[in-house]
Amino acid sequence: MPIQGGLPPRNPHFVGREGLLVDVRASLGDGPVVLLPAAGHEIGGTGRTQLAVEYVYRYADAYDLVWWIPAEQPAGMRAALVGLAQELKLPEARDLDSTLGAVRDALSRGEPHRNWLIVFANANRPEDIRPYLPDGAGHVLITSRNPRWTAEVAQAVPVAAFDRTDSVDLLRRRGPELSAADAELLAERLADVPMALDQAAAVRKATGWTAAEYLRRYDERSAELAFPTPIRVAWGLSADALSEASPAAYELLELSAFLASAPVSWELLWAARGRVSAELDHTVRIERRLKAALRLIGRYGLADLDPPGESMLVHPLVRGMVGQQLSSERHAALQRSVRAMLAAADLGDPDNPAHWPRYSAIVAHLVHADVLGGEAEEIRQLVINCIRFLYARGDWDSSRELAAQAVARWRDDLGEADEQTLLASFHLANALRSVGRTADARDLNARTLRAQREVLGADDETTLATANSVGADLRMQGHFGQARQLDADNLVRYRRLFGESFPTALRCANNLAVDLRLLGDFRGARALDEQVLRHRQMIFVEGHPETLSSRAGLAFDLLGMGDYTGATEVLNGGHAEALGPGHPMALWAGRFAAIAARRCGLPQARELAEANVELFRQRRGDQSVETLGAVVSLANCAWVDGDLDEAQRLLERAVADYRAVLGAEHPFTLAAVTNLAGVVRAAGRFPEARTLDAEALGGLRRSVGADHPFTLSCANGVAADLIATGEAQRAREIALDTLSRSRVQRGAEHPHTLACAFNVSLDSGDELSTQLAIDELQKYCGDSHPLLTRALAGVRLETEIEPPPL
Incomplete structure (x- = not known):
């Protein structure tokens, strides 16, 4: 039997269609097939879905994998494709489009299954599914009522009456x-x-x-x-017969007019208790009576039930005819009931993966119930929670679409300054930033924060959440000092309002630690990260994503302070692997482990970095800031290995992508330019290296100041450029200034300070001071470290940059 997913039960009453089944089978060999209503039956009812179901079961043995995708709405289709990604053992990207693209590509390559069948059911918008249609040896079957399918997308097979x-x-x-x-x-x-x-x-x-x-x-x-x-x-x-047999069951069917063509579980309908007529309320209050009503609707041919009778699926034509029978007053009353039912089914805490199945069930019905038009505050809160659920699950496009609809609708209905309009705007900005529209996110966040401070006050929890988001915008712009100032103010307010152990206060403290790291204050970041980690360990179990976030931050603090062994120990104690290799915390841990291994002189560093970059690309795409940081780390490994061509290729791509994503003057872009200059210098192209370093040094001094670790590393490179081009006196001045600043900023025992000290002594030609510098390096890194090997060979030491996470 093939691997199966999402298949409806087989229709035991299926008859005929023998010739049509043979035609579909033959046509699938030439590409995707779409089953459409035949002329004269445009509204449907000719059994397209049942034909597709029968085809699946009849020819299942010809396939290794069969997957059924409900495609009426993009969110439901994407959720089903995520399930297929898990079956294919593909890493789930935080960016859902990357995951879905990986599904399409894996199927097209025939990995791991060459013979597959994918069914897109009720795909009424060709443009929605076209990006996900795979090629290859497998088959794609589509059901639709929309005649706008071109031959380039799928071959139309009309389904007529019997x-x-x-x-x-x-x-x-x-x-x-x-x-x-x-x-x-x-x-x-x-x-x-x-x-x-x-x-x-x-x-x-x-x-x-x-x-x-x-x-x-x-x-x-x-x-x-x-x-x-x-x-x-x-x-x-x-319908008349059902109404006569059970008015309550018929009223339950009437609710379906405001629900989508997706299975509706008894648990979702159970949430209607207290929100419907007294007669129906008597039915839905008790599980056995509710399930009996569902079975009765199925007996009268008005819905399909799953085999256990736990959920019903009402055909779109039935839903449409039910709705047409309603008076305007009845329509309004039932719509209110459905909205209230969906709101009552809201479990809250949309960030909790345990609640995601319920939110998936609710999201399918938001449009049909016109939940955006709900007047009650709890119904609008349901919309906000669904926006957040889609974001947390990684479906940023769906989150953005729903948030944009909510903001537009609520601005008109409630006003731009309404609390929930502003909250939806905050979530919209998050989604915009995640899909790469950083400028739009920044502008929207700024407007939202101003309005929230005016309407709700600076200490309101939603205002503080938006302020945190503005901090992220500032970091993306490279304004690390402004982000620190904002986050420090937020933290004071959070702690005053909620206490220092409150989860959102801890997130704010975590953000402030990020700011400190970006500013090069690794000691300050370490103190804050250790404090946050202690609190999170008291609140969460070990291995929780937020605990691992603190561990990852603390590990980078230690890397920045030169304690590479300590960073490795922190990472090893976090159990990030329990979250799966594609989780953001696992990706960070993998990158930091590769950095620590390289700086400890371990041979496996490059292999770790290569695997990490591949995971980042799968998870976040080629141009995410996190992926680019991993690419820089891999380039540094290649640089240390002497593979200068590969290091240059990686860094040139990273510089170009950083410029595209963050801008030419962002500190991360300039850090990558600094590393590129080092590789070019190692290849002996000194004038080119000097040009790159001059560009980077000026920009870094303007953006993060002369004492920032990025700037100090770049200045160390500039001194090397000057030595190579015969400007020894100017080189010595810069090297001495860099050493002095490094001792203050990093500490005298930091490996980069020791490298700067060695370079100064090497430039001076004083053998005794050079030997003393070598002794200090040997004491720090041991006898076999590549750093010591280069020093003993009389080669100037580089101080490459590792951009922290934003």
């Missing part, structure tokens, strides 16, 4: 007592439309109506309608 023989066969299988003549009469009246036939068979079985009774009722119902169609008449008879 042949009369198949209609009779279906009716007699569902009602064995039915004579062939009566079945012929029913099929003729129902125009051989599969959905109408299925509903007729179901309601006859549920009510015990004879063929004659059904036909009499059919003619009466048809005469009442201005534009009778087989589906509309058959549906009306089923």
Whole structure:
């Protein structure tokens, strides 16, 4: 049997379609196939989905993997594709588009399965699924009502009504007592439309109506309608019969008019208790009565139930016809009930992965219930939580789309200064930053923060959250000092309001430590990170993402202070591997481990760095700031190994990408230029190195100051450039100034200070001071470290830069 995912149950009443199944099978060999309603049946009801289900089960043995993707809404489609990524053992990227692209590419390559079948069900917008359509030896089957499918995307296969023989066969299988003549009469009246036939068979079985009774009722119902169609008449008879048998079950069906074509679990409907009519409330309050009502809806052919009867799926045509029957007052009342039901099903804490299945179930229905138009505060909070859930899950595009819709709607309905409008704006800015629209995020955050301070006050929790987000914007701009000032003010407010152990206060303290690291104050960052780590260890279990965040930050602090062994010990105690290799904390830990290994002189450093870069690219894409930091770390490994061509290639790409993402004057861009100058210098191209270093040094002095570790490393390189081009006196002046600043900034025992001291002594030509400098290096790094080897060979020592995480 193939690996399967998301498949609906097989229809035990499926009949006919033999020729159509053969045609679909043959056409799939030439590319994707889309099943469309045949001419004259544009609204559907011809059994496209059932045909796709039957194809899946009939030909399953021909495939290694079969995956069913509900594609009516992008969020549901993406969630199903994430499940497929997990089955394919692909690392899940924080950027969901990267994950989905990896799924498409893996299928196209046939890794690990060459023969696969992917079904996109109810894909009514070709543009939504086109980016995810794989190539390769596998097959793609699509069901849709939209005729706008071009031959370049998929081959259209029209699905018409049944042949009369198949209609009779279906009716007699569902009602064995039915004579062939009566079945012929029913099929003729129902125009051989599969959905109408299925509903007729179901309601006859549920009510015990004879063929004659059904036909009499059919003619009466048809005469009442201005534009009778087989589906509309058959549906009306089923709906009337259900309403008569159980008004509560019919009211439950009415709720489906405001829900999507996605399975609706009894647990979601259970949240309607206290929010519907007294009769329905009596049903939904008790699980067994609620499940019995679901079964009854299924018996009357008005919904499909999963085998355990835990959830129902209502066909879009049924939902549409239910909605058309409602008066404006009834429509408004039921819509309020559904909105309240969805809000009551909200578990809160959308960052908690344990709550994500519930949020996935809710998100599918937001549009159909027009939850954005809800008047109650708790309904709007549901929208905000869904925005945050989509962001936390990594579906930044869906988060951005929902947030943008909420902001636009609520600005009109509630005003731009409304608390929840502003909160949605905050979440929209987060999503914009994550999809690379950093300037838009920065502008929106600035406007939102000003409004929140005016309306809610500077100490409001949502105001503080936006201020934290503004701090992230400032870091992205390279304004590290301004970010520190803002985050320090936030931390004072958080601690005054909530105490220093409150989780959001700890996040703010964590952000302040990030600022200090970026400013080169590793001692200050270490003190803060150790404090935050202690508090988080008391609140969270070991291995929690927030605890690991503190460990990762502390490890980088120690790297910045030159304690490479201590950094390794901190990383080894964090259990980041429990989160999986693609988790952000695991990625950071992997990068920092590679840095520590390289600075300890261990041979496995480059292998660790290469694996880390690949994971970052899969997880965050080629141009994320985190990926670029990992690329710089890998380039440094290649540099130390003497592979100058590879180091230069990596650094030139990193410089170009940093300029594109952060700008030419950002400290990270200039840090990468500094490292590139070192590699060029090692290759003997001294004038080129001097030009690069001059550009970087001026920019770093302007942006982070003369005492920043980035600037000191660049100045050390400038001195080497000057020595190489014969300007010994100027080189000595810069080297002495750099050494003096490094002793103050980094400490006399820091390895980069020791390297600067060695360079000064080497330039002076004083053998005794040079030997003393070598002795200090040997005491620090041991006898076999590459740093000592270069010093003993009389080679100036480089002080390469490792950009911290933003």
